[in-house]
Amino acid sequence: MRPIGFSTGALALGDFRGALRILQGSRTTAVELSALRDHELAPLMDALKNLELAAYNYVSVHVPSKFKSLSEAAVADALRPCHSLGIPLVVHPDVIKEPWRWAPFGSLLCIENMDKRKNTGRTLGELEPFFSTFPDATFCLDLAHARQVDSTMTEARLMLRRFGNRLRQVHMSELDAACRHEPLSFASILSSQSVATLIPEDVPIIIESMVGPKDIQRELEAVQRALAAPVREVRVGDSRDWGELA
16 A cells, blocks of 8 residues: 655644644654754754654655755755665755765655746756766655646656656645645646556655644545546547546
């Protein structure tokens, strides 16, 4: 069964311990430990070895999206516990200015496609140089970012076909006009279904939708619908195929 779970930052911003408590009993089997702000990184790394994560088949860490109080060198150095524990690091490509600091992470380095706010990493063409620089790096496909950049999902399909052998995890959510992560909409479910067959069954799904504890199960069900291929049926007396939401 595919590992599915949440980013801790989506459930309790800046409080990974609180998010893990919320997830207890939720039957999620994957988790992304979020340190989106660089001041959150040290507490997470200090706690990493002692966190109770046995319930999860897949665990990753999201690296800070901006380096404000820490240098790139300090961030890479702080992430050493992930290297020793074999935990993948989800990285926004625009923060990589000194590639040699990230090369030692090898396949644990997991590069994510970006939204419209960034000046790189948004499309297949913009991601290619990063994977050339890091030949062992893996890929985190953010479907909400991909849909915002190209609502036809053509770029998402191109990225999946080009980097499918690198695909380590998928981010799912809805983005509002301010790029805040929201629960999946009907439109985002349909868009995700259009590429679902290109996502292998064993690739973990990390939900970034910002929801309360009471809405966790509903969002899990929405994600499962989004990963189902649309039902195809032929109407009686009509030779055309009609796609319907599964």
